[in-house]
Amino acid sequence: MKQHPYDHRWRERWDRKKAKRARRMGRDWEYRWRVRHRWHQRWHHQHKRFKHSLGARLIAIFILLACTSSVILWACMGSPYGLLWAVPALLLVTGFAFGMIRHMVWPLHALAIGAEAFRRGEFSHRVPVIHGDEIGDLAVRFNQMAADIQAMLDGKRALLLAISHELRSPLTRARLHAELVGEGESRDALLGELAQMRDLITALLESERLGSGHSALQLSDCDLAALAREQAQPGLELHVEPDLPVVQIDRLRVQLCLRNLVQNALRHNDAARGAVQLSLAREGSGVRLTVRDFGPGVPPESLPQLGQPFYRPDEARTRHGGGIGLGLCLCRLVAEAHGGRLELRNAEPGFEASVRFA
Structure with a gap:
């Protein structure tokens, strides 16, 4: 059959319709892809916010616990022996929820440990970052x-x-x-x-x-009893237990600590009540050094601040009676550098300071 000379017009029209349909389908696919991508981004954004929000996760656990408990109770009502399995199931679900909540709030314990380390002045301590919330x-x-x-x-x-x-x-x-x-x-x-x-x-x-702690010390075997006897002077009584163990200390720094404690006690002691008591006693594998006076003591509200640089209680603020406020601070630093702690308390009457050296 002979082809009509104008048949190419119909073919061109058909090709145009076909191309137009293809372009429309392409635009539809691109539009659907954009919509799906947009919803995908929104889901990721909401999921990220949900993981970052501790409150949202806790609410989700409570909702899940309430729904699961409701389903268990509803299912056990239609069974004659429902309570036999409903109670263990509820306990299991509650324990699972408790474990998840404990896992989420566990970093609070690390924060508490870090805060305690910062309170002691250990600023080299770092709190572990467990969750990204x-x-x-x-x-x-x-x-x-x-x-x-x-x-x-x-x-x-x-x-x-x-x-x-x-x-x-x-x-x-x-x-x-x-x-x-x-x-x-x-x-x-x-x-x-x-x-x-x-x-x-x-x-x-x-x-x-x-301030650099143990690294500043020059440790060696030392007899604390001999150091205590070097402080012998009028107004001071020595009480030394026999056969005290030899301890590893920095002799010069401990001598400085002992001298400051004795001078502080002599400065505030009331000689009419008694002489200053310097005692050395065995405590475990170490030795406890104690200095006590019979003076007026320290106000209870001032005890936590004692040992801070340049701090002096109100009763000791005179120029010749109160010092410069660094004596007890040095004693505290010496004790901490040796791994101990300077303990200060009112002895009623008087004031007592003690340090344990291991």
């Missing part, structure tokens, strides 16, 4: 806070060390010039003030060195 964000902020505080303290320590070292030279020259002044009350007062400044600088340097 609000508690995880809090742990990250805890660690950042610890790093910032540690950097601030390191800068403060470096500044104090630099200032203390720089002050030693002019202080030594001032003392030499003061000794050239003629004898008299002015000279004695000037030398006394310079000696107090020297003690302050020495205490500052020693406190900053002890």
Whole structure:
């Protein structure tokens, strides 16, 4: 059959319709893909928010627990022996929910341990980031806070060390010039003030060195009884148990601690009530050192602040009676550097300070 000469027009029209249908189908597929991708993104976004929200997960567990318990109770009502299996099932579901909740709130325990370490001044401690929720964000902020505080303290320590070292030279020259002044009350007062400044600088340097803890010590075997006998002076009574064990300590730092405790006790002691008591007693494998006076003691509200740098109770704020507020601080640092703790309490009457050396 002979083909009509205009049949190509119908073919072109058919091809145009076919191309138009293909373009429409392509646009429909692209539109469906975009919609599906958009819903996929929304689902991921909501899922991420759900995982980040501790409250949302707790609510989901409570809803799941309530629905599961309702289904179990509804199913057991139609069975004569429903209670025999419903009670264990409810206990099992409740235990499962409790385990999930405990797993979610377990990082709070790590935060509590970190807060306790920060309270002790251990800013090198880091809280583990267990979950990526609000508690995880809090742990990250805890660690950042610890790093910032540690950097601030390191800068403060470096500044104090630099200032203390720089002050030693002019202080030594001032003392030499003061000794050239003629004898008299002015000279004695000037030398006394310079000696107090020297003690302050020495205490500052020693406190900053002890801030690094055990690494600042030079440990060796030492007899604490011999160190205690070196402190013998009027107004002091020694009570030393026989056959005390030899302990590993830094002799110079413990001697400084012992001297500060004894001088602090003598400064506040009431001689009419009795002499200052210096005692050494065996405690386990170590030795406990105790210094007690019979003075007025310390107000109970001031006990937690004792041992802090430059802190002095109200009764000891006079220039000649209260010191500069670094004696007990140095004693605390020495005790902590040796792995112990300076214990302070009112003895009624008097005041008692003790340290255990292992």
